Amino acid sequence: MGCGASHVARQARLKVAEMEDALLDARDQLTRLDHRPVRIFLLRHGQSVAAVDESLQEDVPDAELPLSPAGVEQAEEAGIRLRYALGSEGFIVWSSPFKRAMDTAHHMLKATRIPEESWPSVRTDVRLREQDCGAFEEKKRALSISEQKKRRWEFGAWYYRFESGENGAEVYARVESFIGSLHRHY
Numbered sequence: 001m002g003c004g005a006s007h008v009a010r011q012a013r014l015k016v017a018e019m020e021d022a023l024l025d026a027r028d029q030l031t032r033l034d035h036r037p038v039r040i041f042l043l044r045h046g047q048s049v050a051a052v053d054e055s056l057q058e059d060v061p062d063a064e065l066p067l068s069p070a071g072v073e074q075a076e077e078a079g080i081r082l083r084y085a086l087g088s089e090g091f092i093v094w095s096s097p098f099k100r101a102m103d104t105a106h107h108m109l110k111a112t113r114i115p116e117e118s119w120p121s122v123r124t125d126v127r128l129r130e131q132d133c134g135a136f137e138e139k140k141r142a143l144s145i146s147e148q149k150k151r152r153w154e155f156g157a158w159y160y161r162f163e164s165g166e167n168g169a170e171v172y173a174r175v176e177s178f179i180g181s182l183h184r185h186y
Contacts, residue, residue, distance in 0.1 A: 037186060038089070043078055045096070045104040046071030054146070062130065063098045067107070075104040079111025092120050094182075096128040127178040 048065045050056045056065065067075065082091075095105045105122045142163060143151065152160040158168040166174075 037092075041082065041085070043104070043108070045098070045101040046074035046078075046107070048100040065098070065100055067100050067103045071100065071104070072107050075107035076111040078104070079108035082108060083112040083114075090120070093122045094128060095122050095124050096130075097124040097126060098129055101128070125178055125181075127174045 045067070047068045047070045049068045049071075050060075050062075050065045052068050052070075093105050093109070095101045102122065102124070109119045109122075110116075148162050152162070156168075158172075161167040161170075
């Protein structure tokens with residue numbers, strides 16, 4: 001075999017090696033894509049006791065407010081709907097660490113009728129929470145809860161910042177950060 005033939009053979013081997021690398025890269029991409037969610041369901045927590053009696057927010061920290069009986073029913077209804085929507089698909093649950101959100105996840109999972117030992121773990125992230133309206137349970141504040149909520153709508157939800165709380169734009173940035181983390185994870 002002449003010098004030209006060995007050069008052609010070496011070029012062919014290099015081309016085959018490049019094609020094999022490209023196939024391996026494509027396979028790795030597909031493997032990563034296999035773990036990406038097919039669908040994402042967004043669910044807000046069921047009704048909390050503070051939605052029934054707003055004055056509870058002055059005595060109970062926001063993160064500790066539980067579901068009302070109607071909120072439990074709403075969570076159970078969501079679980080039934082989720083079961084029918086998913087069929088046999090697997091799923092992951094992300095939740096706010098707030099009591100009402102964790103209770104919603106628990107009642108929802110229970111209503112799916114999936115055996116409890118097969119439930120997915122409920123992953124929590126502090127970025128998944130209500131707009132921080134400050135510590136309403138603190139008695140020393142310039143405006144009442146209802147006055148602050150009224151001012152929020154007069155001023156604009158994106159820009160009004162609750163006493164010791166956050167405004168709508170800050171909530172948006174927090175949730176966008178969580179979505180970016182999900183994207184990088186999957």
